[in-house]
Amino acid sequence: MSELLLDGETYDYLWLTDRSHAKAQQILRRYHGCTERPCCQCLTDKRNRQLVIKVRGQRYYLARKADTSHHHAEWCLLYEPPETGGPSAKQKPAIQYEGDTVNVKLQTRLTRASFTTTQTDDKPVAEDKPNLPHKKAPSLKPARASTRPVGLFQALIQKAQLNDWQPQQTERPFAASTRALAKAAQTVTLEKQQPVAERLVITLWERNLEHSQAINLAALQTRTDNPQQAAIVVGEIMACRNSTKIEGSIGLKLKLLNVPLWLPPPLARKATNSFAQLFDEIGKPDRRILAIAAVFRNKTSFVVSDIGLIRTNRQFIPVDSSYELQVTDKLIAEQRRFSKPLKLEGELRYLPDFLLHDCQIPWVMEVFGITNDDKYQAHKLEKLQYYRDHGIPCWQWEPDAEKVMPDFPVKT
Numbered sequence: 179m180s181e182l183l184l185d186g187e188t189y190d191y192l193w194l195t196d197r198s199h200a201k202a203q204q205i206l207r208r209y210h211g212c213t214e215r216p217c218c219q220c221l222t223d224k225r226n227r228q229l230v231i232k233v234r235g236q237r238y239y240l241a242r243k244a245d246t247s248h249h250h251a252e253w254c255l256l257y258e259p260p261e262t263g264g265p266s267a268k269q270k271p272a273i274q275y276e277g278d279t280v281n282v283k284l285q286t287r288l289t290r291a292s293f294t295t296t297q298t299d300d301k302p303v304a305e306d307k308p309n310l311p312h313k314k315a316p317s318l319k320p321a322r323a324s325t326r327p328v329g330l331f332q333a334l335i336q337k338a339q340l341n342d343w344q345p346q347q348t349e350r351p352f353a354a355s356t357r358a359l360a361k362a363a364q365t366v367t368l369e370k371q372q373p374v375a376e377r378l379v380i381t382l383w384e385r386n387l388e389h390s391q392a393i394n395l396a397a398l399q400t401r402t403d404n405p406q407q408a409a410i411v412v413g414e415i416m417a418c419r420n421s422t423k424i425e426g427s428i429g430l431k432l433k434l435l436n437v438p439l440w441l442p443p444p445l446a447r448k449a450t451n452s453f454a455q456l457f458d459e460i461g462k463p464d465r466r467i468l469a470i471a472a473v474f475r476n477k478t479s480f481v482v483s484d485i486g487l488i489r490t491n492r493q494f495i496p497v498d499s500s501y502e503l504q505v506t507d508k509l510i511a512e513q514r515r516f517s518k519p520l521k522l523e524g525e526l527r528y529l530p531d532f533l534l535h536d537c538q539i540p541w542v543m544e545v546f547g548i549t550n551d552d553k554y555q556a557h558k559l560e561k562l563q564y565y566r567d568h569g570i571p572c573w574q575w576e577p578d579a580e581k582v583m584p585d586f587p588v589k590t
Protein backbone atom coordinates (compact mmCIF):
# COMPACT_ATOMS: atom_id res chain seq x y z
CA MET A 179 0.00 0.00 0.00
CA SER A 180 2.90 2.35 -0.58
CA GLU A 181 2.08 5.32 -2.77
CA LEU A 182 4.46 7.14 -5.07
CA LEU A 183 4.07 10.71 -6.20
CA LEU A 184 5.39 11.38 -9.68
CA ASP A 185 4.89 14.66 -11.49
CA GLY A 186 1.75 15.49 -9.52
CA GLU A 187 0.15 12.05 -9.96
CA THR A 188 0.11 9.31 -7.38
CA TYR A 189 0.59 5.65 -8.16
CA ASP A 190 0.43 2.45 -6.22
CA TYR A 191 4.00 1.21 -5.78
CA LEU A 192 3.19 -2.40 -6.61
CA TRP A 193 1.25 -1.39 -9.69
CA LEU A 194 3.95 0.94 -10.98
CA THR A 195 6.67 -1.65 -10.46
CA ASP A 196 4.73 -4.49 -12.04
CA ARG A 197 6.92 -5.09 -15.09
CA SER A 198 4.27 -7.05 -16.87
CA HIS A 199 2.00 -4.00 -16.88
CA ALA A 200 2.40 -2.14 -20.16
CA LYS A 201 0.91 1.11 -18.90
CA ALA A 202 3.17 1.17 -15.85
CA GLN A 203 6.22 0.49 -18.02
CA GLN A 204 5.14 3.29 -20.33
CA ILE A 205 5.02 5.76 -17.45
CA LEU A 206 8.48 4.72 -16.24
CA ARG A 207 9.83 5.02 -19.78
CA ARG A 208 8.42 8.53 -20.07
CA TYR A 209 10.13 9.71 -16.88
CA HIS A 210 13.36 7.78 -17.30
CA GLY A 211 16.30 10.21 -17.20
CA CYS A 212 13.95 13.01 -16.27
CA THR A 213 14.42 15.34 -13.30
CA GLU A 214 10.92 14.44 -12.10
CA ARG A 215 11.35 11.43 -9.88
CA PRO A 216 8.90 9.20 -8.09
CA CYS A 217 8.79 9.90 -4.38
CA CYS A 218 7.26 7.65 -1.76
CA GLN A 219 4.46 9.28 0.22
CA CYS A 220 4.55 7.10 3.34
CA LEU A 221 5.87 9.94 5.49
CA THR A 222 5.99 13.70 5.12
CA ASP A 223 9.25 14.78 6.67
CA LYS A 224 12.11 16.18 4.64
CA ARG A 225 14.16 13.02 4.31
CA ASN A 226 14.85 11.67 0.89
CA ARG A 227 12.37 9.07 -0.33
CA GLN A 228 12.99 9.58 -4.02
CA LEU A 229 13.35 6.63 -6.32
CA VAL A 230 15.40 6.45 -9.46
CA ILE A 231 14.04 4.96 -12.66
CA LYS A 232 16.52 2.51 -14.14
CA VAL A 233 16.46 0.44 -17.26
CA ARG A 234 17.79 -3.00 -18.03
CA GLY A 235 17.22 -4.39 -21.48
CA GLN A 236 13.72 -3.33 -22.40
CA ARG A 237 12.49 -3.20 -18.82
CA TYR A 238 12.21 -0.23 -16.51
CA TYR A 239 12.39 -0.58 -12.78
CA LEU A 240 12.72 1.55 -9.64
CA ALA A 241 15.62 1.72 -7.23
CA ARG A 242 16.01 3.47 -3.93
CA LYS A 243 18.93 5.84 -3.46
CA ALA A 244 21.69 4.58 -1.20
CA ASP A 245 21.01 4.93 2.52
CA THR A 246 17.40 6.00 2.13
CA SER A 247 15.64 2.73 2.94
CA HIS A 248 15.21 3.64 6.62
CA HIS A 249 13.60 6.96 5.64
CA HIS A 250 10.33 5.15 4.98
CA ALA A 251 7.57 4.32 7.44
CA GLU A 252 7.97 0.91 9.01
CA TRP A 253 4.86 -0.35 7.25
CA CYS A 254 6.06 0.90 3.88
CA LEU A 255 7.14 -1.73 1.34
CA LEU A 256 10.29 0.29 0.75
CA TYR A 257 11.34 0.35 4.39
CA GLU A 258 14.43 -1.34 5.70
CA PRO A 259 15.99 -0.67 9.07
CA PRO A 260 19.20 1.39 9.15
CA GLU A 261 22.46 -0.52 9.13
CA THR A 262 23.66 0.82 12.45
CA GLY A 263 21.41 0.95 15.47
CA GLY A 264 22.93 4.17 16.81
CA PRO A 265 20.52 6.87 17.96
CA SER A 266 20.89 9.39 15.18
CA ALA A 267 18.97 12.66 15.15
CA LYS A 268 15.88 10.58 14.79
CA GLN A 269 12.58 12.21 14.16
CA LYS A 270 9.62 11.24 16.30
CA PRO A 271 7.41 8.77 14.50
CA ALA A 272 3.94 9.70 13.26
CA ILE A 273 2.38 6.87 15.22
CA GLN A 274 3.51 6.70 18.85
CA TYR A 275 2.45 3.90 21.15
CA GLU A 276 2.56 5.07 24.76
CA GLY A 277 1.42 2.53 27.29
CA ASP A 278 -2.23 1.86 26.64
CA THR A 279 -2.78 4.66 24.19
CA VAL A 280 -1.58 5.62 20.76
CA ASN A 281 -1.11 9.10 19.39
CA VAL A 282 -1.21 9.70 15.66
CA LYS A 283 -0.05 12.77 13.81
CA LEU A 284 -2.19 12.92 10.72
CA GLN A 285 -1.04 14.69 7.61
CA THR A 286 -4.63 15.14 6.48
CA ARG A 287 -6.17 18.45 7.42
CA LEU A 288 -9.34 18.03 9.41
CA THR A 289 -10.19 21.70 9.25
CA ARG A 290 -10.74 23.66 6.08
CA ALA A 291 -7.70 25.48 4.74
CA SER A 292 -6.94 28.95 6.14
CA PHE A 293 -9.17 28.31 9.14
CA THR A 294 -8.35 26.93 12.49
CA THR A 295 -11.18 26.06 14.73
CA THR A 296 -11.15 25.80 18.44
CA GLN A 297 -13.92 23.85 19.97
CA THR A 298 -15.34 25.03 23.27
CA ASP A 299 -18.17 22.88 24.49
CA ASP A 300 -20.60 22.63 21.64
CA LYS A 301 -19.78 25.97 20.16
CA PRO A 302 -17.09 25.69 17.57
CA VAL A 303 -15.48 29.02 16.80
CA ALA A 304 -13.88 29.51 13.46
CA GLU A 305 -11.15 32.07 13.28
CA ASP A 306 -8.81 33.29 10.69
CA LYS A 307 -5.24 32.55 11.46
CA PRO A 308 -3.05 35.55 10.71
CA ASN A 309 0.69 35.27 10.90
CA LEU A 310 0.94 34.96 14.62
CA PRO A 311 4.42 35.41 16.00
CA HIS A 312 5.94 32.19 17.25
CA LYS A 313 5.85 32.11 21.01
CA LYS A 314 8.14 29.17 21.40
CA ALA A 315 11.80 29.35 20.64
CA PRO A 316 12.60 27.51 17.42
CA SER A 317 13.32 23.90 18.20
CA LEU A 318 16.38 22.18 16.85
CA LYS A 319 14.69 18.83 16.95
CA PRO A 320 13.44 17.58 13.62
CA ALA A 321 9.68 18.01 13.24
CA ARG A 322 7.56 14.97 13.94
CA ALA A 323 6.58 12.84 11.00
CA SER A 324 2.93 12.60 10.01
CA THR A 325 0.94 9.87 8.36
CA ARG A 326 -1.83 9.46 5.82
CA PRO A 327 -5.26 8.07 6.76
CA VAL A 328 -4.10 4.47 6.19
CA GLY A 329 -1.59 4.92 9.04
CA LEU A 330 -4.38 5.96 11.39
CA PHE A 331 -6.47 3.01 10.21
CA GLN A 332 -3.62 0.62 10.98
CA ALA A 333 -3.29 2.09 14.48
CA LEU A 334 -7.02 1.50 15.04
CA ILE A 335 -6.77 -2.08 13.75
CA GLN A 336 -3.75 -2.70 15.96
CA LYS A 337 -5.57 -1.35 19.04
CA ALA A 338 -8.69 -3.35 18.20
CA GLN A 339 -6.44 -6.42 17.74
CA LEU A 340 -8.17 -7.24 14.50
CA ASN A 341 -4.76 -8.30 13.18
CA ASP A 342 -4.63 -11.09 15.81
CA TRP A 343 -6.48 -14.34 15.25
CA GLN A 344 -7.44 -16.79 18.00
CA PRO A 345 -8.20 -20.31 16.78
CA GLN A 346 -11.30 -20.79 18.92
CA GLN A 347 -13.03 -18.20 16.76
CA THR A 348 -14.57 -19.30 13.53
CA GLU A 349 -16.14 -16.07 12.47
CA ARG A 350 -15.59 -12.43 13.23
CA PRO A 351 -18.64 -10.73 11.81
CA PHE A 352 -19.03 -7.16 10.65
CA ALA A 353 -20.95 -6.05 13.75
CA ALA A 354 -18.35 -7.30 16.23
CA SER A 355 -15.38 -6.03 14.24
CA THR A 356 -16.73 -2.53 13.76
CA ARG A 357 -17.66 -2.37 17.45
CA ALA A 358 -14.10 -3.42 18.31
CA LEU A 359 -12.79 -0.58 16.13
CA ALA A 360 -15.11 1.90 17.83
CA LYS A 361 -13.94 0.72 21.25
CA ALA A 362 -10.28 0.90 20.20
CA ALA A 363 -10.83 4.49 19.09
CA GLN A 364 -11.25 5.42 22.77
CA THR A 365 -7.51 4.90 23.21
CA VAL A 366 -6.35 6.73 20.08
CA THR A 367 -5.61 10.43 20.03
CA LEU A 368 -4.67 12.86 17.29
CA GLU A 369 -2.54 15.96 17.54
CA LYS A 370 -2.97 18.05 20.70
CA GLN A 371 -4.29 14.86 22.30
CA GLN A 372 -7.67 15.23 20.62
CA PRO A 373 -9.50 11.91 21.01
CA VAL A 374 -10.04 10.47 17.55
CA ALA A 375 -13.46 9.34 18.76
CA GLU A 376 -14.63 12.96 18.60
CA ARG A 377 -14.17 12.91 14.85
CA LEU A 378 -14.84 9.33 14.01
CA VAL A 379 -17.86 7.79 12.33
CA ILE A 380 -17.60 4.02 12.13
CA THR A 381 -20.51 2.50 10.29
CA LEU A 382 -22.00 0.20 12.90
CA TRP A 383 -24.61 -2.53 12.81
CA GLU A 384 -27.31 -2.18 15.43
CA ARG A 385 -30.59 -4.15 15.58
CA ASN A 386 -31.61 -3.95 11.93
CA LEU A 387 -30.72 -2.36 8.64
CA GLU A 388 -33.00 0.65 8.98
CA HIS A 389 -31.90 1.46 12.49
CA SER A 390 -28.23 1.02 11.59
CA GLN A 391 -28.52 3.35 8.61
CA ALA A 392 -30.29 5.93 10.74
CA ILE A 393 -27.68 5.99 13.52
CA ASN A 394 -24.79 6.06 11.09
CA LEU A 395 -26.24 8.95 9.12
CA ALA A 396 -27.02 10.81 12.34
CA ALA A 397 -23.43 10.33 13.51
CA LEU A 398 -22.08 11.61 10.20
CA GLN A 399 -24.36 14.64 10.34
CA THR A 400 -23.37 15.47 13.91
CA ARG A 401 -19.65 15.19 13.17
CA THR A 402 -19.94 17.45 10.13
CA ASP A 403 -22.31 20.04 11.64
CA ASN A 404 -19.53 22.56 11.53
CA PRO A 405 -18.78 23.00 7.81
CA GLN A 406 -15.16 23.79 8.66
CA GLN A 407 -14.57 20.45 10.32
CA ALA A 408 -14.16 17.00 8.85
CA ALA A 409 -15.43 13.71 10.17
CA ILE A 410 -13.22 10.65 9.82
CA VAL A 411 -15.43 8.00 8.29
CA VAL A 412 -14.52 4.31 8.45
CA GLY A 413 -16.51 1.65 6.66
CA GLU A 414 -16.65 -1.11 4.10
CA ILE A 415 -16.99 -0.07 0.47
CA MET A 416 -19.91 -1.79 -1.21
CA ALA A 417 -19.84 0.02 -4.53
CA CYS A 418 -18.20 2.83 -6.39
CA ARG A 419 -19.84 4.74 -9.24
CA ASN A 420 -19.10 7.66 -11.49
CA SER A 421 -21.09 10.81 -11.00
CA THR A 422 -23.53 11.60 -13.78
CA LYS A 423 -23.39 15.29 -12.90
CA ILE A 424 -19.72 16.05 -12.39
CA GLU A 425 -17.33 14.38 -14.79
CA GLY A 426 -14.49 12.60 -13.04
CA SER A 427 -16.18 12.63 -9.66
CA ILE A 428 -16.93 9.32 -8.00
CA GLY A 429 -19.35 8.31 -5.28
CA LEU A 430 -18.59 5.64 -2.73
CA LYS A 431 -21.34 3.59 -1.17
CA LEU A 432 -20.45 2.30 2.28
CA LYS A 433 -22.18 -0.57 3.99
CA LEU A 434 -24.94 0.66 6.34
CA LEU A 435 -24.67 4.27 5.20
CA ASN A 436 -27.35 5.35 2.76
CA VAL A 437 -25.72 8.53 1.51
CA PRO A 438 -22.79 8.44 -0.91
CA LEU A 439 -19.41 9.95 -0.10
CA TRP A 440 -18.24 12.03 -3.04
CA LEU A 441 -14.66 12.20 -4.25
CA PRO A 442 -14.13 15.36 -6.34
CA PRO A 443 -12.30 14.76 -9.64
CA PRO A 444 -8.68 15.51 -8.55
CA LEU A 445 -9.01 13.31 -5.46
CA ALA A 446 -10.89 10.63 -7.40
CA ARG A 447 -8.02 10.42 -9.89
CA LYS A 448 -5.40 10.39 -7.19
CA ALA A 449 -7.20 7.73 -5.17
CA THR A 450 -7.90 5.44 -8.10
CA ASN A 451 -4.23 5.64 -9.04
CA SER A 452 -2.95 5.05 -5.53
CA PHE A 453 -5.35 2.25 -4.74
CA ALA A 454 -5.92 0.96 -8.27
CA GLN A 455 -5.83 -2.69 -7.27
CA LEU A 456 -8.18 -2.21 -4.32
CA PHE A 457 -10.75 -0.27 -6.34
CA ASP A 458 -10.82 -3.17 -8.79
CA GLU A 459 -11.51 -5.61 -5.97
CA ILE A 460 -14.58 -3.82 -4.58
CA GLY A 461 -17.47 -6.27 -4.42
CA LYS A 462 -15.37 -9.45 -4.47
CA PRO A 463 -17.11 -11.81 -2.06
CA ASP A 464 -14.00 -13.31 -0.41
CA ARG A 465 -12.59 -10.07 0.97
CA ARG A 466 -13.45 -6.63 2.26
CA ILE A 467 -12.23 -3.31 0.93
CA LEU A 468 -12.36 -0.80 3.76
CA ALA A 469 -12.10 2.95 3.52
CA ILE A 470 -11.01 5.65 5.91
CA ALA A 471 -11.97 9.10 4.69
CA ALA A 472 -11.89 12.70 5.88
CA VAL A 473 -15.34 14.01 5.02
CA PHE A 474 -16.71 17.57 5.02
CA ARG A 475 -20.35 18.47 4.57
CA ASN A 476 -21.10 20.68 1.62
CA LYS A 477 -24.72 21.79 1.88
CA THR A 478 -26.42 18.41 1.69
CA SER A 479 -23.65 16.30 0.22
CA PHE A 480 -20.70 14.67 1.90
CA VAL A 481 -17.39 15.42 0.23
CA VAL A 482 -14.17 13.50 0.80
CA SER A 483 -10.93 15.49 1.18
CA ASP A 484 -8.57 12.56 1.73
CA ILE A 485 -8.98 8.81 1.66
CA GLY A 486 -7.13 5.57 2.25
CA LEU A 487 -8.16 2.02 1.38
CA ILE A 488 -7.12 -1.26 2.88
CA ARG A 489 -7.90 -4.85 2.00
CA THR A 490 -8.84 -7.41 4.63
CA ASN A 491 -10.12 -10.93 4.49
CA ARG A 492 -13.74 -11.60 5.55
CA GLN A 493 -12.63 -11.63 9.20
CA PHE A 494 -11.09 -8.14 9.00
CA ILE A 495 -7.47 -9.32 9.00
CA PRO A 496 -5.46 -6.91 6.83
CA VAL A 497 -3.72 -8.53 3.86
CA ASP A 498 -1.31 -6.95 1.38
CA SER A 499 -2.09 -9.22 -1.56
CA SER A 500 -4.38 -11.94 -2.82
CA TYR A 501 -1.69 -14.49 -1.92
CA GLU A 502 -1.71 -13.24 1.66
CA LEU A 503 -5.48 -13.54 1.59
CA GLN A 504 -5.12 -17.22 0.70
CA VAL A 505 -2.69 -17.70 3.57
CA THR A 506 -4.99 -16.10 6.18
CA ASP A 507 -7.98 -18.08 5.02
CA LYS A 508 -6.04 -21.34 5.18
CA LEU A 509 -4.65 -20.50 8.64
CA ILE A 510 -8.19 -19.82 9.86
CA ALA A 511 -9.52 -23.02 8.29
CA GLU A 512 -6.78 -24.97 10.07
CA GLN A 513 -7.56 -23.23 13.39
CA ARG A 514 -4.14 -21.68 13.82
CA ARG A 515 -3.18 -18.81 16.10
CA PHE A 516 -1.48 -16.09 14.11
CA SER A 517 -1.12 -12.37 13.62
CA LYS A 518 -0.53 -9.94 10.82
CA PRO A 519 2.15 -7.58 12.21
CA LEU A 520 1.54 -3.92 11.46
CA LYS A 521 4.53 -2.53 13.35
CA LEU A 522 7.95 -3.75 14.34
CA GLU A 523 7.93 -5.43 17.72
CA GLY A 524 10.44 -7.21 19.89
CA GLU A 525 13.74 -7.89 18.23
CA LEU A 526 12.58 -8.38 14.69
CA ARG A 527 14.42 -6.24 12.22
CA TYR A 528 11.99 -6.81 9.38
CA LEU A 529 8.24 -6.73 9.35
CA PRO A 530 7.15 -10.28 8.50
CA ASP A 531 4.00 -10.97 6.49
CA PHE A 532 2.60 -13.08 9.33
CA LEU A 533 3.62 -14.54 12.68
CA LEU A 534 2.50 -18.01 13.73
CA HIS A 535 2.06 -18.21 17.50
CA ASP A 536 1.04 -21.79 18.24
CA CYS A 537 4.45 -23.44 17.84
CA GLN A 538 7.09 -23.69 20.54
CA ILE A 539 8.77 -20.56 19.23
CA PRO A 540 6.91 -18.15 16.96
CA TRP A 541 7.47 -18.68 13.24
CA VAL A 542 7.67 -15.86 10.77
CA MET A 543 5.74 -16.41 7.57
CA GLU A 544 6.71 -14.82 4.28
CA VAL A 545 4.90 -14.75 0.97
CA PHE A 546 7.27 -13.81 -1.84
CA GLY A 547 4.88 -12.70 -4.54
CA ILE A 548 7.31 -10.88 -6.82
CA THR A 549 9.91 -12.91 -8.66
CA ASN A 550 11.00 -10.74 -11.57
CA ASP A 551 12.61 -7.96 -9.57
CA ASP A 552 16.29 -8.15 -8.63
CA LYS A 553 16.03 -5.65 -5.80
CA TYR A 554 13.14 -7.52 -4.27
CA GLN A 555 15.02 -10.76 -4.72
CA ALA A 556 18.10 -9.36 -2.97
CA HIS A 557 15.95 -8.05 -0.15
CA LYS A 558 14.30 -11.43 0.19
CA LEU A 559 17.65 -13.23 0.52
CA GLU A 560 18.80 -10.68 3.08
CA LYS A 561 15.67 -11.24 5.11
CA LEU A 562 16.01 -15.03 4.99
CA GLN A 563 19.66 -14.76 5.99
CA TYR A 564 18.69 -12.57 8.92
CA TYR A 565 16.14 -15.13 10.10
CA ARG A 566 18.73 -17.92 9.79
CA ASP A 567 21.37 -15.93 11.66
CA HIS A 568 18.97 -15.27 14.51
CA GLY A 569 17.51 -18.74 14.74
CA ILE A 570 14.05 -17.52 13.74
CA PRO A 571 12.16 -20.29 11.96
CA CYS A 572 10.61 -19.11 8.72
CA TRP A 573 7.83 -20.58 6.61
CA GLN A 574 7.86 -19.25 3.07
CA TRP A 575 5.79 -19.44 -0.07
CA GLU A 576 6.79 -18.30 -3.51
CA PRO A 577 3.53 -18.63 -5.46
CA ASP A 578 5.23 -18.30 -8.86
CA ALA A 579 7.35 -21.35 -8.18
CA GLU A 580 4.99 -23.39 -6.01
CA LYS A 581 1.43 -23.37 -7.25
CA VAL A 582 0.24 -25.16 -4.13
CA MET A 583 0.85 -23.42 -0.85
CA PRO A 584 3.28 -25.41 1.33
CA ASP A 585 1.92 -26.97 4.52
CA PHE A 586 2.18 -24.87 7.64
CA PRO A 587 4.57 -25.85 10.45
CA VAL A 588 3.00 -28.38 12.80
CA LYS A 589 1.42 -27.06 16.02
CA THR A 590 3.43 -27.92 19.12
Ligand SMILES: [Zn+2]
Binds near residue numbers: 220227251256
Ligand atom coordinates in the same frame (compact mmCIF):
# COMPACT_ATOMS: atom_id res chain seq x y z
ZN1 LIG B 1 7.75 4.68 1.76
